[in-house]
Amino acid sequence: MTEIDSSPVLKYHLPTDNRYSIAYISDDIERGKTRRQQYEDDPSTDVVGGTVEIEGNAVYHIYTRNNPDEYLKSYQGEMDYEEWITSLSEDDAQFLLLVFDAFEGVIETVDSEDSYMELYKRMNHGDLLRVPNRVQWKQSVAAVAAELLSKFILIHPMPNSNHRTALGVVDRYMASYDSDFAMPDTGEDQSWYPWASDFIFDSKRLLTLRRKLSLLKYAHKCGYDKVRRKDGAEIDLTEVDFDRNNHRAYYKRRHLERSRDFIDLLLERTGHSHLAEMDDKGKQVFIDRLKASS
Known part of the structure; x- marks a missing residue:
């Protein structure tokens, strides 16, 4: 073949x-x-x-x-979709609007670069609503931002650009605590700037190991020692523990830890390290601030 x-x-x-x-x-x-x-x-x-x-x-x-x-x-028809949106609570609808806005920003950026982004699956609206409900709120702002980032990526609800959309959501969350905060440029289209690419590649490695460990174990048995994704991210199969108990929980924890490191880097890079010392006031306060700014 x-x-x-x-x-x-x-x-x-x-x-x-x-x-x-x-x-x-x-x-x-x-x-x-x-x-x-x-x-x-x-x-x-x-x-x-x-x-x-x-x-x-x-x-x-x-x-x-x-x-x-x-x-x-x-896909549902337009009227069915509108009826579904109106059936949601006001808070759930507000969070969805935030995600739609972040995703639209990604699409506009791709269009401005004369690039093309294919939608490879349906947007899973139910999974989107799971994101804020899986976050542990009322920690430090930095810790909650890391949870938002990690939960969004692991749930992977978008038809494409889950990482960039997740960063857009984190941008809005951070700005709700400091209006001067702005997400720095992470790169163009499929290319990530070096300051962000280490996290993105690590994230995709962990995501792949969490989802495909059994398949990769068999690939290693068949003679492969390495896996390479289209973006260049590689996994050295000789270093993977294929017999790890509850590997999904293990890689979920690793992903959150890596997301925390990235948020710390992000705050340092933008000069907003004080957000690591600021207390998050909870999901409802964040949603209310979104409503007030819309």
Whole structure:
């Protein structure tokens, strides 16, 4: 299968079309073909699969992506969507509007750069509402900002640009405690400036390990020692503990710790380190401030 790279580094995204990501890998070729047929029977999924040689062994790979035609069909009509919004509490609707505004800002930035951003899945409105409810409020402003950032990224509710949208939400949260706060430029389109890229790459590594540990364990068994994402973020599989108990909780904790480090760097970079000493007043105060500023 020419579409699939046979180099010893597992490409997390299909080299010829990075909208596809690795979904399955097996050294049992017939089982791989059966699994491919199962994917192909689902009209919401586009599939690329085939056999490549890794260290002299035949290994079957399957890459998938959401079929955009199918998930766009599943969107509610405009009237249904408006009815759904009005059925929410005023506070929930306000948080959704904040996220929509942050995402719109990302889209406008992409447009201004003459770039293109594909929406690879539906926006999950239910998951969006889980974000503020999973944050531990009434800590320091810096600690709450880190929780907002980490919870948003781990829940991953957006059709694209989850990291940039999460940073937009954090920007509004910080500004609710200091109106002079402004998120510094993090980069253009798919490129991140060095000050932000370390966090983004670490975040994507941890997110991948949390979601795909079993698949990566099998990839390592099949001869891969490294995984590389389309953005260049790499995972050294020789350093991964594949038998870790409750790995999802472990990587969730690691992601929050990394987010705290990033927020500390962000506050130092913007000259707003005093926010680390300021107490958050709770979710309701934040929502009320959003309402007052809208």
